[in-house]
Amino acid sequence: MSNEATHGHPEVVTTHEAHHDEHHVHHHKETFITKYVFSQDHKMIARQFLITGMAWAIIGGLMSVLFRLQLGYPDQSFPFLEDILGRWAKDGKITAESYYALVTMHGTVLVFFVLTGGLSGTFANFLIPLQIGARDMASPFLNMLSYWFFFIASVIMFSSLFVQTGPFSGGWTAYPPLSALGEASPGSKVGMDLWITSMALFVVSSLLGGLNYIATILNMRTKGMSMTRMPLTIWALFFTAVLGVLSFPVLLSGFILLLFDRHAGTSFYLDSIYIGSAALPNEGGSAILYQHLFWFLGHPEVYIIILPAMGIVSEVMSVNARKPIFGYMAMVGSLFAIAILAFLVWAHHMFVTGMNPFLGSVFVLLTLLIAIPSAIKVFNWLTTIWRGNIRFTPGMMFSLGFVSLFISGGLTGIFLGNSALDIALHDTYFVIAHFHIVMGVAGFFGMFAGIYHWFPKMFGRFLNNTMAYIHFWVTLIGSYLIFWPMHYEGLAGMPRRYLDYTNWLSFNQFDGLNKFISTVAMVVFAVQLMFIFNFFYSIFKGRRVTVKNPWGSSTLEWTTPIVAGHGNWPGEIPEVHRWAYDYSKDGREYISQTEPVTPDEKPH
Amino acid sequence: MISATVSTQRKKIHPHKFTLWVGLGSIVMMFAGLTSAYIVKESQPEWTSVELPKVFYYSTAAIIASSITIQMALKAFKERSMMNYRRFITLTALLGTVFIILQLIGFSRMWGDGVDFKGSGAGQFLYIIFGLHVLHVLGGVVALLVIFFKAFSKRVRNYNPVTIELASTYWHFVDLLWIYLLVFFIWTL
Structure with missing residues (x-):
């Protein structure tokens, strides 16, 4: 044993870690490349995720503006569209193929690249070591790899926008046969191969990140930081990472089978398909199988988006109400309950696939159970601000906005969670309104709350408050003006994913409403550009902390x-x-x- | 000072080991996804079954033997008996390679018997599930090769057991995973 003493205590300090700490405390040989590009500092990796995510948010948001132009003004042509999109908008009108490509990429980009990579990637990396008292992640190297896998995935997804046959256009869920057969549509050709490659790399990035977050939270807390002393942000990011680590591999399995169906002639998802008048040889597959594999990830995915936002909001709200968070253990317990239920409700996305109604009723029950932990969280936020000494900082405003959106969007979830109502409401604008409010805009509000609150820690300067308040009010009011009317359209039966409703007389009553929604969408998008300006301006010229x-x-x-x-x-x-x-x-x-x-x- | 501050952080289990365990959990989910997909598809019409070639039983023997040898390598390392350690690491990597070759022979036997990607059935799942497992074993062999060359390096003498402990945990895991997959296919076919 004397031998061991001379070689240090390997269980406590590995040679790698000791060297690592020493290296950075002395700050020698830190070049531009190691500091800003291939950095292993969790704070720099967080900023890399944030800025990459913001670039994607602009691209994804711009896509929605383009297809809202078509939906609001289906009878008009916009010559500038042809200048930007070329043959994808012939004579200034978006073609059917490009419309489907735009909505598909809008979904993929915002769900995965912005609200998963951008949100979790930024705040898990930034906050976990800082708030639990660690020098860095459990493995800074894996952490760096996680960002670079995300970056390569981004490059591949972005490049798919420029291939001749266009990006994938079969919906962000990539259901077969549209995703499995190259003949199905132009976007199903090389665009789909790039989509699936990019998503596989994205899964690898998420897994590397998630492993690190879990190991760091459980093993690297400073002395005295017991689990129940952790800020709620850390609890939320912990459950998010657990969800990701357990659900993304299943999506990867689904993608592997899809890849074999596309290129090796197997029939996992394909059965009795005719293209033109010729029958394909594939027999015995089940398209529903893909839906099971996809939604087993897909449902936890919505909690991967919303849990970090909930954690950020809890923290920002407590700080700015100058009151302890109400019901800390209830908050942790409800996060845990949501994480468990996340794995038991996936089939509520599949109520109309011909599922056994008795099985459907089980999923209805489990889905409606989520209302309980969600309501606990909402009540705890409201009781936290109750009689608080509230400071209306921009971060606090966005947190309050988050709670408002979460309530409005959550209530419509109770409608959609009922399999009987879902027969009428599935694939209508009601669904679009529901998930955009509760997951999309609310997720963004959590992210904005976090950015405004931790910007001083990230860059040593404050964001401009005037622009922040304009950003908040226009985004909040605008989001409600965009998505609230969509509930009425959905209740009237207006289906989603249609290029043009003009020949559908019963929906002509919504012409004015659609123009209104499109106009508001453009205004809200412009305000996001102002936020981007504020962000980069303040990095260099903001008020110093x-x-x-x-x-x-x-x-x-x-x-x-x-x-x-x-x-x-x-x-x-x-x-x-x-x-x-x-x-x-x-x-x-x-x-x-x-x-x-x-x-x-x-x-x- | 630095090592002192690091050591004040509570570490019941080495963070890299913990990361590995969580990673193993995610690999389990991937194979759980595939085997549940198999169960879902099994009940569909036009499902065809296959016969498992005998060679998969020989490969099972190889991978179980390799689990024993890596355990002995770990024991030798902890006893500072470096000669034995190198011997057992080499043996484990060799047995791993034998396993991979036997799996590939198994695939080509099945392909020769007319089990291909046409139609739908157990064979397609078997190729993909066993194939992904082979990739995971290959990853383990590569890791062992790295450790193998480090063990023969004259320059650096390292008595830190974390690396070899990580490798042995992973190796036992792919062994157990294989036994699960084999039992699953014997049971369902």
Whole structure:
């Protein structure tokens, strides 16, 4: 054993980690490449995810503006569209193929590349080590790989926009046979191959990231940081990572089978298909099988989007209401309940696939059960701000907006969760309105709350407040004006995914409404561009942060220097003595987690 | 100072080991997805069954033997008996390679017997599920090769057991995964 003593204690400090810490505390040989490109610093990787995600958000948002032009003004032509899109918008009118390509890519980009990669990637990387008191992730190298897999996936997906036959156009869910047969549509040819390659790389990126987040949260917490002292952001990011690690591999399985159907002639998903008058040799496949595999990921995926937003909102709200979060353990418990239920409800996306009605009723029950943890969370947010000393910072405004959207969008989920109502409502604008409010816009609001709140920590400067308030009000009001009317269209039976409704007389009553929705969508998009301007302007010219803890927050990230180097704390990592939510306690505005508990205080 | 601050962080289990365990969980989910897809499709009309070639039983023997040898390598490493350690690592990598070759022979036997990608049935699933497992074993062999060359390096003497412990955990996992897959196919075919 004497031998072991001379070689250090390998269980505690691996040679890699010791070297790693030493390297960055001394700050030698940090070149542009290692600092900004192939960085292993979790804070830089977070910023890389954020900026890549923002680039995707502009692309995905612009796509929605283009197809809203078509939906609002189906009888008019816009010559500038031909200048941008070329033959995809012949004579200034979007063609059917390009319309389907636009809606497919809009969904893929926003669901996966912005609200999964951009949201989780940014805040899990940024907040986990800072808020639990670690120098970096469990494996900074895997973390770097996670970003670069995301980057390569992005490049491949982006390149699919430029191939001759166009990007994939069979819907973001990529159901076969449209996704399995190259003959099915122009987008099903090389566009689909690029889509599936990109998504496979995206899955790898998510898995590498998720493994790291879980290992870091469970193993790298500083002294005194018990699980129940962690901020709720960390709990939410933890459950998000668990969902991703367990559900993305199943999607990958589905993609592998799809790839064999496309290129090796197998029949996992294909059965008795005629193209033109010729029958394909594929027999015995089941398209429903793909839907099971897809939605086994697809449903947890919506919680992968919303849980980080919930965590961010809980934290930002408590800080800015100057009150402890109401019902901390209930918040953790409801996150856990949502994570479990996420795996048991996937078939509610498949009520109209000819499923056994008795099986359907089980999924209805499990789906409606999600209302319970969701309601617990909403009540806890409302009771957190109840009689609080609220500071209406931009981050707080977006958090309040998130709760509003989550309630409005969540209630329509109760309609759609009923298999009987779903017969009428499936594939209508009601569904679009539901998931855009509860998952899309609410997810974005959580992300905006996080960006406005942690921007000072990320870049050492504040965002411009005036632009922030304009951004908030226009986005909130605009989102309701866009998606609220869609509920009525959906209840009237207007189906989604149609290029042109003009020949459908019963929907002519909505002509004016569709023009209105499209106009608001353009205004809201313009305001997002203003936010992008604010973001980049403030990185260089924003008001400087002069104190370590500008929001008076009790969590650990605000105990680091204003611009923290790799390793986060220059000296020792602080020890934690209390939970993250000691606000307005014993006549003090806030008590940092690092402050020891006094003898007459009850330890938390 | 730095190592002191690191050691104050509580570490019941090495973070890399923990990461590996979570990663194994995600691999389990991938194969769980595929085998449940198999069960769903099995009840469909036009399903065709296949016969498992005997060679898959020989490969099972090879991979079980390799699990024993890697355990002995780990034991030798902890006893600082480096000669034995290198011997057992080499043996494990060889047995892993034998397993992969036997699997490929099994595939070509089945293909020769007319089990191909036409129609739908157990054969298509078998190729893909066993094939993905072979890829995971191949990953393990590559990892073992890296460890193998490190073990013969004269320059660096390393007594940190984490790497070999990670490798052995992964190796036992692909072994158990194979036994699960084999039992699954014997049971369903």
